[in-house]
Each structure stands twice: as structure tokens, then as C-alpha cells.
Amino acid sequence: MAQQQDPPRRAMVVVAHPDDAEWGCSGTAARWCAEGWEVVYVLCTDGSKGTDDPTLTGADLVKIREQEQLSAGRVLGLHKVVFLGYEDAMLQATLELRRDIVRLILRYRPEVLIAMSPVRHLTGSDYVGHPDHLAAGEATLAAVFPAARDRLTFPELLQEGLEPHRVREVWIMDRHDPDQGPDRYVDVTDYIEVAIEALQQHKSQVTGEEADKYMREWRSKLGQQVGFRYAEAFKCFRME
Numbered sequence: 001m002a003q004q005q006d007p008p009r010r011a012m013v014v015v016a017h018p019d020d021a022e023w024g025c026s027g028t029a030a031r032w033c034a035e036g037w038e039v040v041y042v043l044c045t046d047g048s049k050g051t052d053d054p055t056l057t058g059a060d061l062v063k064i065r066e067q068e069q070l071s072a073g074r075v076l077g078l079h080k081v082v083f084l085g086y087e088d089a090m091l092q093a094t095l096e097l098r099r100d101i102v103r104l105i106l107r108y109r110p111e112v113l114i115a116m117s118p119v120r121h122l123t124g125s126d127y128v129g130h131p132d133h134l135a136a137g138e139a140t141l142a143a144v145f146p147a148a149r150d151r152l153t154f155p156e157l158l159q160e161g162l163e164p165h166r167v168r169e170v171w172i173m174d175r176h177d178p179d180q181g182p183d184r185y186v187d188v189t190d191y192i193e194v195a196i197e198a199l200q201q202h203k204s205q206v207t208g209e210e211a212d213k214y215m216r217e218w219r220s221k222l223g224q225q226v227g228f229r230y231a232e233a234f235k236c237f238r239m240e
Helices: 020-034 058-076 095-108 131-147 155-159 191-198 208-226
Strands: 010-015 036-047 080-084 112-116 169-173 186-187 229-236
Touching: 010 020, 010 095, 010 131, 020 036, 020 058, 020 112, 020 169, 020 186, 020 191, 020 229, 036 058, 036 095, 036 131, 058 080, 058 191, 080 095, 095 131, 095 155, 112 131, 131 169, 186 208, 191 208, 208 229
Parallel strands: 010 036, 010 112, 036 080, 112 169
Antiparallel strands: 169 229, 186 229
């Protein structure tokens, strides 16, 4: 009699734009996929604003960036890539967005969910935070708790056959505040090449050389903090 296998573990990554997940957690996603996890990416916006090329329209860019993200997903081995299609640069943490994210949490039932930070950090000198990132982070955390847990927040989802779900852990990427910094480091040394290749699929946003350079530099810097060659870091919240 064949031995029954345990079901695969499940994770979800919710970000604002195509390429956000590749920059922030592609090594972790690659590791999970290699270990047999079902990993779902959720892209809140259509990526329609991210170009300096005057020959491209927003509609052109939507198609380009969707294909780039799907290509990155194939490199990583993702279970599913979902595009919510909100307009780039206009994202707000509305109840509509929260409900859309809750619907996907109930459908795919992740144990671990990676989200963007909803906090604007002013500790550097060259980046003040993208409003879409903040909105995606806020809507995602509100979707995890309490909306996905409670039956009566969005009763219309019950009518779709979607039962409440408790996410076990939420991992926040993009945390730079030293007082509230990362407490979960993932060794991505064996997956750095896959992570770089995934980011390189976003040809409209980054050159192959830039992707290789910055991914190695950032992951190496994080790895040095904990004794790994390459690492990714998160602020982890246990929801159980």
C-alpha cells in the first residue's frame, strides 16, 4: 500500500507591482518552490506607469509587464500568479482591495503570507517609499487580520463557497527601521541564481547586469548579519 504523502505547504506573496516580489523575496519563493510548496503571487496593480519610454502606452506596458511576471513565475516554479488589475500609481487601501485579497486568501489558504510594509520609512536619503507599496501592505495586513478570519466581514464570500481562514504567519519585507527590524532570515544561497534569473525577466524595468549586481549586493549584505552567504530578511508575526 502506497504511503500517503502530506499535502504541500502553501504560501502567498502580495505586492503592488510586477517585479516587487522579485526584488524583495524571490530567493525565499524559489526555495519554497524547490521544497515543494505551492506559492501564489498576487499583483495588486497593472504596472501601467513604470516606464520612461515615450513610445509605450499604458496599455502596452500592462501587456509587457504581465508577460514578464509570468515568465518570472515560471523561473521560480510558482503555483499561480494572480493579477488584480488596479491602476498603477493610484492604489489605495480600500475595502474593495481588502475584499479582493481576502477572497484569494480564502481560495488558496496560505499558511505563510509575505506582505509589503505599510510604513513609510525616512531613514535613508534616496527613497521615500512608493504609495502603492504602502497601500498594498496596509490592505494585505487588514485582509489577514481580521477580515479573512471572520465569517461576517464579507458575507458575500461565504456565498461564493469560501470559508474563513487563519494565516499562521505574516512576513513583512522592506523593513529598514533598526528598532523594528527583521527577525526572520532565510538562507537563499542555493537559490540566488534562480532569484536573479527571475528578476532578469523584468526587462522593461531592469537590465540583466543590474539585476545580478543589486541582488547579490543586497542579499550578501543581509547574509553577513547572520552568517549566510546570501539571505533575505523579514519581520515575522505569528497569528496563532
